Amino acid sequence: MDRTKSLMVSVCYMGRKDNRKLFLALFRDISLLKLTLSAERIQETVSAPAAPPRALGCGSCRKVLIVEDNQVNRLVLRKILSQDYSILEAPNGKVGLDMLHSEEHIAAVLLDIIMPIMDGYEFLRKKTQDPSLRGIPVLVLSQSESRDSEEKTIRMGASGFVRKPYDPENLRKTLDALVKDN
Known part of the structure; x- marks a missing residue:
């Protein structure tokens, strides 16, 4: 049996x-991992709903939602930001919008553009149409x-834009400025 391999490449900024x-x-x-994740997703659809999301990082800090x-990439962002922010995560725009509606006091959203189910453009369009969400800044x-x-x-409606791979210092400064102004 000839099986095509799937590779995942991760790039992380280490310093200067x-x-x-x-x-x-x-x-x-990640060929085997993809098969395992597919099986887990099937199992999740038949099992009970998951517990509500729990914020990671600094518990007393402002909340930031990472939609990626x-x-x-979420792990890298969490590592960069968790000392200064309480981190919530969503794997796509639909889950991200649901979390914006269910969570209180989210200071900012970090948003990837290319995602399954609902991409970043659709997320921005729907967020902008909702008056209760318009004041939350989005860093793309x-x-x-x-x-x-x-x-x-x-x-x-995005408030800022940061290119990957992230320069941690630039990312923190940009996010800090958005949250400070909000």
């Missing part, structure tokens, strides 16, 4: 040394080098 930025790149064969389908996270993508998200 001698005026150079250091990144760690991990390559993983890639679990590794994207790998796109295109200025069109950045301009489109800003026109749709």
Whole structure:
């Protein structure tokens, strides 16, 4: 049986040394993981509903919702921000919107654009149409080098834009400015 391998690449900013930025790149064969996750998803649909989401990181800090389908990216963001923020996570825009409606006092949203079920553009459109959510700033996270993508998200109501891979210091400063103004 010939099975095509699935690879996942994760890039993490590690710091600076001698005026150079250091990144760690991990390559993983996730073929078996994908099969396991598919089986777990099937099981989740038949089992009882999950417990409500729990905030991670600084419990007494302002809440930030990360809407990102890639679990590794969510982990990197959590690591960068968890000392200064209480972190909530959503794997797609639909879950993110539901969480915005159910959670109180979310200070900002970090939003990926390309996601399954509901992408970042649809999330922005629906959030902007809801008067109760309009005041929550959204920082868009994207790998796109295109200025069109950045301009489109800003026109749709995003408050800022950060390119992947993240420079932790720039990300924190940008988010801090958005939360401070809110």
